[in-house]
Amino acid sequence: MKKWTSLIAFSLLAMLLFVGHALGVQFLSTVPGSTDDPLVTKSYVDELLKSYTPQQNTGNITALEQEMTRKMTEYEQKIQTLINNASGQIGGNELIVVQLFPGDILIGVAGTEIIVRSGKTMIVAEENGIPDVTAGKDLGKGTVVPHNHQLLVPRADGRGIVADQASTLPVYVMVRGGYELRKVQ
Known part of the structure; x- marks a missing residue:
């Protein structure tokens, strides 16, 4: 079994x-x-x-x-x-030295700071001038810019400075912000 x-x-x-x-x-x-x-x-x-x-x-x-x-x-x-808004702007917060020859025009954009170090320059503007922050006043068209005064361009409407055409020496300017260089026409 x-x-x-x-x-x-x-x-x-x-x-x-x-x-x-x-x-x-x-x-x-x-x-x-x-x-x-x-x-x-x-x-x-x-x-x-x-x-x-x-x-x-x-x-x-x-x-x-x-x-x-x-x-x-x-x-x-x-x-x-x-x-286009930043044309001429170099280094952002840096002040750069620009050499202007007689008849050169430096046109700033809104917020551009300009300090004339040497030479004779006048204000270029259509209607309103450019504020001189150092002196606390507005410099109108054709006004001679004092040396070492800070100018502040309020708007990008063609305001700036022109180097005196009668001068033979170059103008040295410190600029912070956007700008454009032109010749007097």
Whole structure:
């Protein structure tokens, strides 16, 4: 009897091992390159890429290109405006020395500080003058600028100083902020 029990037990164990192995092979092994394969293969990626066509995104790409072009134009205009507002500006807070020859005109932008160090200069302005911060008064058009007085240009409306044309010596000026040099016409 013991023999038959051992034989049945061994047969059941063998059958369970065979069925377990068959199920394990079926569920654990997948076809390489299939969607069930846990490792992505080149063939799987190639199959996915075949389903995408460039025409699907053409409209979206065109809209994005137009938006990007519009934004670039907008930023270029902003940059150009900033460059124009800062023309002549060097070093931000630094006072720079500018040499003016007879007849040269230095036109400041809003906030430009001018200090005449040597030579004879006069105020250039349309209507209002330029504030002399040192003396606490307004210097009108044609007024001679005193040496070592700080002038502050209030607006970018063509105000500045002109080096005396009758002089033969250059004028030295310290400037902080944006400015433009012109010749008398």
